[in-house]
Amino acid sequence: MTATLEVTELRKQFAVGRPAIDGVSFSVPAGEIVVLLGPSGCGKTTTLRCVAGLEHPTGGEISISGRVVSSPARGVQVAPRSRDLGMVFQSYAVWPHMTVRQNVIYPLKHRKISRTEANRMVEEALTLVGLSEYGDRPVVALSGGQMQRVALARSMVYRPQLLLLDEPLSNLDAKLRLRLRDDLRVILKQTGMTALYVTHDQAEAVVLGDRSRQ
Ligand SMILES: Nc1ncnc2c1ncn2[C@@H]1O[C@H](COP(=O)(O)OP(=O)(O)OP(=O)(O)O)[C@@H](O)[C@H]1O
Numbered sequence: 360m361t362a363t364l365e366v367t368e369l370r371k372q373f374a375v376g377r378p379a380i381d382g383v384s385f386s387v388p389a390g391e392i393v394v395l396l397g398p399s400g401c402g403k404t405t406t407l408r409c410v411a412g413l414e415h416p417t418g419g420e421i422s423i424s425g426r427v428v429s430s431p432a433r434g435v436q437v438a439p440r441s442r443d444l445g446m447v448f449q450s451y452a453v454w455p456h457m458t459v460r461q462n463v464i465y466p467l468k469h470r471k472i473s474r475t476e477a478n479r480m481v482e483e484a485l486t487l488v489g490l491s492e493y494g495d496r497p498v499v500a501l502s503g504g505q506m507q508r509v510a511l512a513r514s515m516v517y518r519p520q521l522l523l524l525d526e527p528l529s530n531l532d533a534k535l536r537l538r539l540r541d542d543l544r545v546i547l548k549q550t551g552m553t554a555l556y557v558t559h560d561q562a563e564a565v566v567l568g569d570r571s572r573q
Pocket residue numbers: 373374375376378379397398399400401402403404405406559
Protein backbone atom coordinates (compact mmCIF):
# COMPACT_ATOMS: atom_id res chain seq x y z
CA MET A 360 0.00 0.00 0.00
CA THR A 361 1.23 3.44 -0.81
CA ALA A 362 0.63 6.41 1.45
CA THR A 363 -0.42 10.03 1.47
CA LEU A 364 1.79 12.28 3.56
CA GLU A 365 0.36 15.42 5.11
CA VAL A 366 2.57 17.97 6.88
CA THR A 367 0.78 20.91 8.49
CA GLU A 368 2.38 23.99 10.06
CA LEU A 369 5.43 21.96 11.09
CA ARG A 370 7.76 23.64 13.56
CA LYS A 371 11.03 22.56 15.08
CA GLN A 372 12.86 24.64 17.63
CA PHE A 373 16.13 23.15 18.86
CA ALA A 374 17.48 24.14 22.27
CA VAL A 375 19.51 26.96 20.71
CA GLY A 376 19.13 29.33 17.77
CA ARG A 377 16.28 30.25 15.48
CA PRO A 378 13.61 27.66 14.64
CA ALA A 379 15.05 25.14 12.15
CA ILE A 380 11.54 24.82 10.67
CA ASP A 381 8.95 27.51 11.16
CA GLY A 382 5.47 26.60 9.97
CA VAL A 383 6.04 24.38 6.93
CA SER A 384 3.03 22.78 5.22
CA PHE A 385 2.90 20.46 2.23
CA SER A 386 1.36 17.20 1.16
CA VAL A 387 2.57 14.27 -0.91
CA PRO A 388 -0.30 12.51 -2.70
CA ALA A 389 -0.14 8.70 -2.86
CA GLY A 390 2.32 7.45 -5.48
CA GLU A 391 3.92 10.84 -6.13
CA ILE A 392 7.49 12.05 -5.66
CA VAL A 393 7.73 15.43 -3.97
CA VAL A 394 11.09 17.15 -3.76
CA LEU A 395 12.07 19.58 -1.01
CA LEU A 396 14.57 21.91 -2.65
CA GLY A 397 16.58 24.55 -0.85
CA PRO A 398 20.01 25.77 0.22
CA SER A 399 22.07 24.22 2.98
CA GLY A 400 20.70 24.92 6.44
CA CYS A 401 17.13 25.77 5.46
CA GLY A 402 15.70 22.82 7.36
CA LYS A 403 15.22 20.08 4.74
CA THR A 404 16.93 17.32 6.69
CA THR A 405 15.17 18.32 9.90
CA THR A 406 11.82 18.14 8.08
CA LEU A 407 12.63 14.65 6.79
CA ARG A 408 13.79 13.52 10.22
CA CYS A 409 10.53 14.79 11.73
CA VAL A 410 8.55 12.78 9.15
CA ALA A 411 10.68 9.73 9.97
CA GLY A 412 10.04 10.21 13.69
CA LEU A 413 13.75 10.64 14.45
CA GLU A 414 13.14 14.21 15.55
CA HIS A 415 10.28 15.44 17.76
CA PRO A 416 8.61 18.52 16.20
CA THR A 417 7.74 21.36 18.54
CA GLY A 418 4.62 22.36 16.61
CA GLY A 419 2.27 21.34 13.83
CA GLU A 420 1.16 17.91 12.72
CA ILE A 421 2.31 15.04 10.49
CA SER A 422 -0.10 12.39 9.17
CA ILE A 423 0.61 9.32 7.07
CA SER A 424 -2.42 7.93 5.28
CA GLY A 425 -4.73 9.83 7.58
CA ARG A 426 -3.07 8.60 10.78
CA VAL A 427 -1.52 11.32 12.94
CA VAL A 428 2.08 10.24 13.68
CA SER A 429 3.39 13.50 15.21
CA SER A 430 1.38 16.14 17.01
CA PRO A 431 2.93 17.84 20.03
CA ALA A 432 -0.38 19.58 20.77
CA ARG A 433 -2.13 16.22 21.06
CA GLY A 434 0.85 14.50 22.69
CA VAL A 435 1.27 12.09 19.75
CA GLN A 436 4.73 10.88 18.68
CA VAL A 437 4.68 7.48 16.91
CA ALA A 438 8.02 5.63 16.98
CA PRO A 439 10.00 5.46 13.68
CA ARG A 440 9.61 1.68 13.33
CA SER A 441 5.82 1.99 13.57
CA ARG A 442 5.56 4.50 10.71
CA ASP A 443 6.13 1.96 7.92
CA LEU A 444 8.66 3.98 5.99
CA GLY A 445 11.99 3.44 4.28
CA MET A 446 14.93 5.85 4.39
CA VAL A 447 17.94 6.42 2.17
CA PHE A 448 20.68 8.80 3.27
CA GLN A 449 23.55 10.59 1.65
CA SER A 450 26.17 8.29 3.15
CA TYR A 451 26.19 4.70 1.95
CA ALA A 452 24.42 3.16 4.90
CA VAL A 453 25.35 -0.44 4.14
CA TRP A 454 26.96 -3.02 6.40
CA PRO A 455 30.49 -3.50 5.08
CA HIS A 456 31.00 -7.01 6.50
CA MET A 457 27.99 -8.41 4.64
CA THR A 458 27.21 -9.41 1.07
CA VAL A 459 24.72 -7.50 -1.04
CA ARG A 460 21.99 -10.10 -0.40
CA GLN A 461 22.64 -10.16 3.37
CA ASN A 462 22.32 -6.37 3.46
CA VAL A 463 19.05 -6.35 1.57
CA ILE A 464 17.43 -9.21 3.51
CA TYR A 465 18.29 -7.64 6.86
CA PRO A 466 15.08 -5.61 7.39
CA LEU A 467 13.00 -8.73 6.71
CA LYS A 468 14.59 -10.67 9.55
CA HIS A 469 12.51 -8.99 12.20
CA ARG A 470 9.27 -9.46 10.32
CA LYS A 471 7.09 -12.51 10.19
CA ILE A 472 8.04 -13.52 6.66
CA SER A 473 8.99 -17.03 5.54
CA ARG A 474 12.48 -17.62 4.20
CA THR A 475 11.15 -18.44 0.71
CA GLU A 476 9.08 -15.27 0.61
CA ALA A 477 11.99 -13.20 1.98
CA ASN A 478 14.31 -14.55 -0.72
CA ARG A 479 11.74 -13.73 -3.36
CA MET A 480 11.36 -10.16 -2.06
CA VAL A 481 15.15 -9.71 -2.01
CA GLU A 482 15.53 -10.91 -5.60
CA GLU A 483 12.72 -8.59 -6.66
CA ALA A 484 14.36 -5.59 -4.95
CA LEU A 485 17.78 -6.42 -6.44
CA THR A 486 16.28 -6.71 -9.92
CA LEU A 487 14.56 -3.38 -9.47
CA VAL A 488 17.83 -1.58 -8.71
CA GLY A 489 19.75 -3.49 -11.40
CA LEU A 490 21.87 -5.60 -9.06
CA SER A 491 20.41 -9.08 -9.56
CA GLU A 492 23.83 -10.42 -10.58
CA TYR A 493 25.56 -9.01 -7.52
CA GLY A 494 23.79 -10.77 -4.63
CA ASP A 495 26.81 -12.76 -3.45
CA ARG A 496 29.34 -9.93 -3.66
CA PRO A 497 30.68 -8.34 -0.51
CA VAL A 498 29.38 -4.77 -0.52
CA VAL A 499 32.90 -3.42 -0.07
CA ALA A 500 33.64 -4.70 -3.59
CA LEU A 501 31.06 -2.35 -5.09
CA SER A 502 31.27 1.17 -6.47
CA GLY A 503 29.66 4.09 -4.62
CA GLY A 504 26.73 4.08 -7.03
CA GLN A 505 26.19 0.35 -6.55
CA MET A 506 26.35 0.73 -2.76
CA GLN A 507 23.68 3.39 -2.96
CA ARG A 508 21.57 0.97 -5.02
CA VAL A 509 22.01 -1.61 -2.25
CA ALA A 510 20.85 0.97 0.30
CA LEU A 511 17.86 1.71 -1.92
CA ALA A 512 17.00 -2.00 -2.35
CA ARG A 513 17.24 -2.47 1.41
CA SER A 514 14.94 0.47 2.13
CA MET A 515 12.37 -0.79 -0.37
CA VAL A 516 12.52 -4.54 0.19
CA TYR A 517 9.60 -4.64 2.62
CA ARG A 518 7.60 -2.25 0.43
CA PRO A 519 7.14 0.54 2.95
CA GLN A 520 4.23 2.84 2.29
CA LEU A 521 6.50 5.89 2.19
CA LEU A 522 10.13 6.37 1.14
CA LEU A 523 12.28 9.22 2.46
CA LEU A 524 15.46 10.12 0.58
CA ASP A 525 17.99 12.66 1.88
CA GLU A 526 20.44 13.75 -0.82
CA PRO A 527 21.06 10.11 -1.79
CA LEU A 528 23.18 11.06 -4.81
CA SER A 529 25.41 13.74 -3.34
CA ASN A 530 28.38 11.47 -2.58
CA LEU A 531 28.56 10.11 -6.12
CA ASP A 532 30.74 11.41 -8.91
CA ALA A 533 29.00 13.51 -11.57
CA LYS A 534 28.53 10.76 -14.16
CA LEU A 535 27.12 8.21 -11.73
CA ARG A 536 24.90 10.82 -10.18
CA LEU A 537 23.22 11.53 -13.50
CA ARG A 538 22.70 7.86 -14.23
CA LEU A 539 21.32 6.96 -10.84
CA ARG A 540 19.15 10.07 -10.86
CA ASP A 541 17.39 8.93 -14.02
CA ASP A 542 17.21 5.31 -12.81
CA LEU A 543 15.83 6.41 -9.46
CA ARG A 544 12.79 8.03 -11.00
CA VAL A 545 12.09 4.91 -13.09
CA ILE A 546 12.49 2.67 -10.01
CA LEU A 547 10.24 4.82 -7.84
CA LYS A 548 7.61 5.03 -10.54
CA GLN A 549 7.73 1.25 -11.08
CA THR A 550 7.02 0.59 -7.42
CA GLY A 551 4.36 3.30 -7.24
CA MET A 552 5.77 4.30 -3.87
CA THR A 553 5.12 7.70 -2.33
CA ALA A 554 8.43 9.50 -1.92
CA LEU A 555 9.75 12.61 -0.22
CA TYR A 556 13.12 13.59 -1.64
CA VAL A 557 15.48 16.22 -0.25
CA THR A 558 18.13 17.95 -2.36
CA HIS A 559 19.86 21.27 -2.93
CA ASP A 560 20.33 20.40 -6.62
CA GLN A 561 17.79 22.09 -8.85
CA ALA A 562 18.34 19.74 -11.82
CA GLU A 563 17.76 16.73 -9.59
CA ALA A 564 14.53 18.27 -8.33
CA VAL A 565 13.29 18.91 -11.87
CA VAL A 566 14.08 15.39 -13.13
CA LEU A 567 12.87 13.49 -10.11
CA GLY A 568 9.93 15.38 -8.77
CA ASP A 569 6.30 15.23 -9.73
CA ARG A 570 6.30 18.53 -7.87
CA SER A 571 8.81 20.41 -5.83
CA ARG A 572 8.67 22.87 -2.99
CA GLN A 573 11.29 25.49 -2.28
N1 LIG B 1 20.51 18.82 16.50
C1 LIG B 1 20.49 20.14 16.23
N2 LIG B 1 20.65 21.05 17.21
C2 LIG B 1 20.61 22.40 16.97
N3 LIG B 1 20.42 22.90 15.72
C3 LIG B 1 20.27 22.03 14.71
C4 LIG B 1 20.29 20.61 14.90
N4 LIG B 1 20.09 20.01 13.69
C5 LIG B 1 19.96 21.01 12.80
N5 LIG B 1 20.05 22.22 13.40
C6 LIG B 1 19.94 23.53 12.74
O1 LIG B 1 18.71 23.59 12.04
C7 LIG B 1 18.85 24.26 10.79
C8 LIG B 1 18.38 23.36 9.66
O2 LIG B 1 19.26 22.25 9.49
P1 LIG B 1 19.01 21.10 8.42
O3 LIG B 1 20.10 20.09 8.58
O4 LIG B 1 17.62 20.63 8.53
O5 LIG B 1 19.18 21.89 7.06
P2 LIG B 1 19.30 21.35 5.57
O6 LIG B 1 18.47 22.26 4.75
O7 LIG B 1 18.98 19.91 5.51
O8 LIG B 1 20.84 21.58 5.26
P3 LIG B 1 21.92 20.61 4.56
O9 LIG B 1 21.55 20.58 3.12
O10 LIG B 1 23.20 21.32 4.84
O11 LIG B 1 21.82 19.28 5.25
C9 LIG B 1 20.31 24.67 10.70
O12 LIG B 1 20.42 26.00 11.09
C10 LIG B 1 20.99 23.75 11.69
O13 LIG B 1 22.15 24.35 12.21
